Amino acid sequence: MKSAPFDYHRATSVDDAVAVLTASDGEAKVIAGGQSLVPLLSMRMAQPTVLVDLNGLAELRSDRPTVTDGRARFGSMTRHAQLAIQTHHGLAAEMAGWIGHTAIRTRGTLGGSLAHADPNAECPALALACDAALSVQGADGVRTIPAAEFFAGMLQTALADDEILTVIDLAVPRRWGFAELARRHGDFALVLATVTELADGWRVVVGGVEGTPVRLADAEAALSSDASTDEVGRTVEESIVAYDDLHATSRYRRAMAAELVRRAVDQARRTQGEAS
Amino acid sequence: MTTDRVTTDRVTTETKVELSINGRRHVVGVEPRHTLGDVLREQLGLTGTHLGCEHGVCGACTVLVDGEPTRSCLVFAVQMDQTEITTIEGLAAADGTLHPVQEAFSACHGLQCGFCTPGFVLTAVHLLATNPAPDRATIRRELSGNLCRCTGYVGIISAVERAAVERAAVERAAVERAVTNAAAVAASAADEPSSPRH
Amino acid sequence: MVASLDQSTTTAGPIGTSPRRKEDHRLLTGRGRFVSDLQLPRMRHVAFVRSTYAHARIVSIDCNELDPIDHPVFTALSPGFEVGLFAQSALPGYVETEQPPLARGKTRFAGEAIAAVVADDRYQAEDAAEGVVVDYEPLPVTVRAWDEPQHPVHDAALDNVLLARTFSAGDVDAALAAAAVVVRREVVTNRHGGNPMEGRAGVALWEGSARDGHLTFWSGTQIPHLVRNLLAELLELPESNVRVIAPDVGGGFGTKAVLYPEDLALCLMARSLPGTPLKWVEDRAEHLAAATAARDHRYELEAGFDAEGHLVGIRGEAWCNVGAYSVYPWTAGIEALMAGGLLTGPYKVENYRCSVRGVATNTAPSGPYRGVARPATVYAMECLLDSGARALGMDSIDIRRVNLIGPDDVPYRLPTRLIDDTGHYAECLDACIERLGLDELRAEQARRRAEGGKPIGIGLACYNELTGLGRAASAGPRMPFRTGHEACTVRINPDGKVVVLSGVTSQGQGLETTLAQVVAEAVGVNYDDVEVRYGDTDQSLWGFGAFSSRQAVIAGGAANLAAVDVRESALRLAAELYEASPDDLRLENGSFYVAGSPEAVGTLADAARVAYLESNRLPPGFEPGLDATRFYDPVMGAFAAGVQVAAIELDPSTGEITILRWVCVEDAGRVVHPQIVDGQIAGSLAQGIGGAQYEHLVYDDEGNLRTGTLLDYLMPTSAEIPEFEIGHIERPADNPLGVRGVGEGGTLGPAAVLASAVADAVGIDIDQLPLTPERLWLALEDQR
Ligand SMILES: Cc1cc2nc3c(=O)[nH]c(=O)nc-3n(C[C@H](O)[C@H](O)[C@H](O)COP(=O)(O)OP(=O)(O)OC[C@H]3O[C@@H](n4cnc5c(N)ncnc54)[C@H](O)[C@@H]3O)c2cc1C
Numbered sequence A: 001m002k003s004a005p006f007d008y009h010r011a012t013s014v015d016d017a018v019a020v021l022t023a024s025d026g027e028a029k030v031i032a033g034g035q036s037l038v039p040l041l042s043m044r045m046a047q048p049t050v051l052v053d054l055n056g057l058a059e060l061r062s063d064r065p066t067v068t069d070g071r072a073r074f075g076s077m078t079r080h081a082q083l084a085i086q087t088h089h090g091l092a093a094e095m096a097g098w099i100g101h102t103a104i105r106t107r108g109t110l111g112g113s114l115a116h117a118d119p120n121a122e123c124p125a126l127a128l129a130c131d132a133a134l135s136v137q138g139a140d141g142v143r144t145i146p147a148a149e150f151f152a153g154m155l156q157t158a159l160a161d162d163e164i165l166t167v168i169d170l171a172v173p174r175r176w177g178f179a180e181l182a183r184r185h186g187d188f189a190l191v192l193a194t195v196t197e198l199a200d201g202w203r204v205v206v207g208g209v210e211g212t213p214v215r216l217a218d219a220e221a222a223l224s225s226d227a228s229t230d231e232v233g234r235t236v237e238e239s240i241v242a243y244d245d246l247h248a249t250s251r252y253r254r255a256m257a258a259e260l261v262r263r264a265v266d267q268a269r270r271t272q273g274e275a276s
Numbered sequence B: 001m002t003t004d005r006v007t008t009d010r011v012t013t014e015t016k017v018e019l020s021i022n023g024r025r026h027v028v029g030v031e032p033r034h035t036l037g038d039v040l041r042e043q044l045g046l047t048g049t050h051l052g053c054e055h056g057v058c059g060a061c062t063v064l065v066d067g068e069p070t071r072s073c074l075v076f077a078v079q080m081d082q083t084e085i086t087t088i089e090g091l092a093a094a095d096g097t098l099h100p101v102q103e104a105f106s107a108c109h110g111l112q113c114g115f116c117t118p119g120f121v122l123t124a125v126h127l128l129a130t131n132p133a134p135d136r137a138t139i140r141r142e143l144s145g146n147l148c149r150c151t152g153y154v155g156i157i158s159a160v161e162r163a164a165v166e167r168a169a170v171e172r173a174a175v176e177r178a179v180t181n182a183a184a185v186a187a188s189a190a191d192e193p194s195s196p197r198h
Numbered sequence C: 001m002v003a004s005l006d007q008s009t010t011t012a013g014p015i016g017t018s019p020r021r022k023e024d025h026r027l028l029t030g031r032g033r034f035v036s037d038l039q040l041p042r043m044r045h046v047a048f049v050r051s052t053y054a055h056a057r058i059v060s061i062d063c064n065e066l067d068p069i070d071h072p073v074f075t076a077l078s079p080g081f082e083v084g085l086f087a088q089s090a091l092p093g094y095v096e097t098e099q100p101p102l103a104r105g106k107t108r109f110a111g112e113a114i115a116a117v118v119a120d121d122r123y124q125a126e127d128a129a130e131g132v133v134v135d136y137e138p139l140p141v142t143v144r145a146w147d148e149p150q151h152p153v154h155d156a157a158l159d160n161v162l163l164a165r166t167f168s169a170g171d172v173d174a175a176l177a178a179a180a181v182v183v184r185r186e187v188v189t190n191r192h193g194g195n196p197m198e199g200r201a202g203v204a205l206w207e208g209s210a211r212d213g214h215l216t217f218w219s220g221t222q223i224p225h226l227v228r229n230l231l232a233e234l235l236e237l238p239e240s241n242v243r244v245i246a247p248d249v250g251g252g253f254g255t256k257a258v259l260y261p262e263d264l265a266l267c268l269m270a271r272s273l274p275g276t277p278l279k280w281v282e283d284r285a286e287h288l289a290a291a292t293a294a295r296d297h298r299y300e301l302e303a304g305f306d307a308e309g310h311l312v313g314i315r316g317e318a319w320c321n322v323g324a325y326s327v328y329p330w331t332a333g334i335e336a337l338m339a340g341g342l343l344t345g346p347y348k349v350e351n352y353r354c355s356v357r358g359v360a361t362n363t364a365p366s367g368p369y370r371g372v373a374r375p376a377t378v379y380a381m382e383c384l385l386d387s388g389a390r391a392l393g394m395d396s397i398d399i400r401r402v403n404l405i406g407p408d409d410v411p412y413r414l415p416t417r418l419i420d421d422t423g424h425y426a427e428c429l430d431a432c433i434e435r436l437g438l439d440e441l442r443a444e445q446a447r448r449r450a451e452g453g454k455p456i457g458i459g460l461a462c463y464n465e466l467t468g469l470g471r472a473a474s475a476g477p478r479m480p481f482r483t484g485h486e487a488c489t490v491r492i493n494p495d496g497k498v499v500v501l502s503g504v505t506s507q508g509q510g511l512e513t514t515l516a517q518v519v520a521e522a523v524g525v526n527y528d529d530v531e532v533r534y535g536d537t538d539q540s541l542w543g544f545g546a547f548s549s550r551q552a553v554i555a556g557g558a559a560n561l562a563a564v565d566v567r568e569s570a571l572r573l574a575a576e577l578y579e580a581s582p583d584d585l586r587l588e589n590g591s592f593y594v595a596g597s598p599e600a601v602g603t604l605a606d607a608a609r610v611a612y613l614e615s616n617r618l619p620p621g622f623e624p625g626l627d628a629t630r631f632y633d634p635v636m637g638a639f640a641a642g643v644q645v646a647a648i649e650l651d652p653s654t655g656e657i658t659i660l661r662w663v664c665v666e667d668a669g670r671v672v673h674p675q676i677v678d679g680q681i682a683g684s685l686a687q688g689i690g691g692a693q694y695e696h697l698v699y700d701d702e703g704n705l706r707t708g709t710l711l712d713y714l715m716p717t718s719a720e721i722p723e724f725e726i727g728h729i730e731r732p733a734d735n736p737l738g739v740r741g742v743g744e745g746g747t748l749g750p751a752a753v754l755a756s757a758v759a760d761a762v763g764i765d766i767d768q769l770p771l772t773p774e775r776l777w778l779a780l781e782d783q784r
């Protein structure tokens, strides 16, 4: 289980990284924490010719996020471990604590997890739940992609080959709830659910049922009309089509989505708001 | 700085990296694809770092990079230039005296085959550095990124618990010693006839 | 620093205490010596090209891209690769088949090694492996042992059945016809495997010419002498020209008690490349795909009970998935014969008929794995008892009690003619129940039933572990060898320190420590003055190695015999040297004492010096030297009783199970090193729980392994494994040390315990493993 050969480029700036990506014609890959990419390299499921390392880029790190107008901005190289201990975004801290294990969280990054776009991962659901605005930089300059348009499918995003995710701008929910079901401590979720109250109302997001995290409009509507927790749960079960895989059937995923949403709703309704 | 080498179909370059390992500086030539784990084992002869899965799950390869537990199978040595690395070989004293965590693993039978042990010990060292008095449930959670197939974990959890308790005792003793010393110094200072300093 | 064990320079470490393990210091400081750590001059590295099809003809293998000097490639057509592994058994109903070192003509499972390439390091070996192109012609695939065979896996067995046997005693049909109730259960168990944290690894070095060479094979094997024996035969070398060395090994659990085709291939390659050490270190993907696994079984069983709950008969059938090959040397019968032979466990029943089959399929071979078949049979058997209890309206504990073999029944002849010599099951059960505090838990269970709350269930399993099988007890599979004995040499060096050369091996079980304790006590020296060496066929005379919980009983027995001999020689010599009667002398802590005097008259070191260096002082008739080599064979085996009881809590909304308590009481006989014994039990319990709830090697219908990494093959972590409460009843076994094996018992209970706890909690029968939250949730949904 050893990688195929590649060249290594330690990026000196985002511009420099983009330049290398652009020059490589889609054959280069960015490495952030490497916690998802390196296993793929070692199994030779990915064989880029060049690895562009973002780890030296202070501009992408944020030991402390900037918080303005009820939104928190994180650099894409924010490690899961940092996200878990920061106090500006409670839901992000909670969800980051569920990612893998200490040694994974010390390296893995918020940006890497979003770019990897695993439907069972915490960060993509977090992004959708908090109406993330994702800044990306490529050969054509900088653009901002809303989370709702960023995730294109299982392990697929709207990022072009030459684009780098630089900043993740998350709304800080007034109230939130989060629940996850995994087979073992630290595993990717079988199913996870978030319930967030943002300035424009409630969001209900579940991960692990489709190729991307999904927002559930019916559940959101039910929640906004003060429906009971059970009623919200029922709409969840009716509104999703979950996939079957090795780890769970569609039926179980749907039922668990409903159960986890119920738990998250209860938690959100119990808590006090944290942003104003 | 770099030399070319022909593999089957691609040309890869070798890069020099400087690593400080267990306090000693090493400059090694590595291919970009060489993981830190492989470089430690194959090039530096530090075979105490074990590879149990090479895809980030088992934790056997865990080392401390700048004090943080890191899967050495999931980072490339080229990325580690100018870092400080602690491997299992760096814990015991030069005369072989075990580090308190190692000692506790032995006392509590926290190892059988010993293959997972280096990763567990280093993870535990880091845990106790960040959380000096974890309870068993916390230890179980915090060590869950490391797999052991032999022990059923009981001895490992007990070892970490014991190391924490003993560390606390050592620290208490040190504080008490310091307090006693300070008191003694103060007392003897009071006894001494004051000598004009200026 | 705080010392935790006795840190004085000498430790007595007598039997029954837990001195510091001899292996700990090197393993804790990163100074272990594992095969993968080995670096030798001129060493090159090997990667295997593995089949991507579960069943296919190999049309061609193209390696023209590779330079034959830089990257030699080996296939079944390479010179010398005509040989193969034939696991043999004289049992009627056994079909002998061949396992080639590299797939020959066709591949029989996805992951089978088809070719091997050599390079300067493993990275380049994997690069080169990508340059080998195999052209396949797919064949129909059979994945499950109980499915209609699609296309024979081996031409010798058109129905894929490599072993069939019916165990039978009494008149089961009449017994069931007359029974008060008859219950029927069909259960399916999940394939999982040892997955030691260190995978397989080997380094082969051939020195000398191809015909008259010397082979050294470093291997993580549990069975070095057997490996030497077969390699010598296949490579046509005198056995003395083959040396097999198993240094530190990172766990085995049976997975490494196999001679694998990769091992043979590596040695054949070494013969073609004399002077070049060839190293192969298996990676985890290879391990999951190609190392042996186990327990892919199905049982269809009926049990009859009389009105008081006594078992009157058991009748049924079992299918065990052998995988693509008959595992060397244990044969395709390893699981099926154990399943049929020990199904009835510690329960009395006279009428029994069970037909077992070992069936070949297009999946990785199955082989020995801790507990061999019994984690499945104990589960099946306890399911029958739970169903019986429900049918009779009896308490699930009571029904076990009335059927357990008791001390008054022993020696009890099982319906399969094995003799149970223990009968201490009820004692273990009582100890478990007392420890658990059953009444309190029952009260809490009732309270929750009445008032709501997560249901609680109490489950149990009783089992017997057949340990330390002597020549009579190891006769079952009728292989061309009997694994009943083990040799041990105990040697006093000229300085009075003791070296033990044992034929056994250790993969973490602490044999270096345990054997040192046995020998220290038997000779009369300190534990610290004994050094144990094993795992090197050039050092020990003979040994079968580590499997079937035999090391403490048989290797311990041999060490004890040799040590006693040496002590006697030393005492005879000392008697002459110190002019005392041998009967008045004793040897303790390395010194000789005469009865009635507290002062030592001399030391073992003095006597040893005379024995080796001062033959002028040797009394007439004494040969120089002080050592002894003895074999030990217990002839029969020692059954070890065990019971596990657990309390669980279910979350009906997700199907998740929380283990509240887990109590295990076993009879380990006389305990040599209590810490090590408890460690063995805890480790095997954890593996049992892993197999029951998490671990599953899943194949799709095309025979592709879908759990090919540790992200999908789930081994339990410290967060899933509960605290264990381990107890002992120490009933010395009928062997010189009084010990029983303890390595496997823990794995036998968990599946049964958890299934019975679920049945107790919510009345649901679990008929399929692993017991995942989803499976339980679906069953609860059906019930709702
Ligand atoms: C044992 C184990 C357990 C884990 N458990 C979990 C878990 O429970 N939940 C979970 O969510 N994750 C889990 N992970 C994955 C972990 O969170 C990863 O860190 C994360 O998914 C990827 O982040 P990374 O920084 O490591 O990215 P990398 O692995 O470096 O990169 C991942 C992908 O994103 C691309 N990429 C990275 N950064 C950028 C960027 N800034 N711009 C554009 N593209 C980029 C890379 O090119 C690559 O394709 C686990 C991993 C392991 C090994």
Ligand code: FES
Residues within 6 Å of the ligand: B050, B051, B052, B053, B054, B055, B056, B057, B058, B059, B060, B061, B062, B071, B072, B073, B074
């Ligand atoms: S070898 Fe690195 S985590 Fe397993």
Ligand code: FES
Residues within 6 Å of the ligand: B110, B111, B112, B113, B114, B115, B116, B117, B147, B148, B149, B150, B151, C197, C250, C251, C508
């Ligand atoms: S001691 Fe063997 S894997 Fe942990």
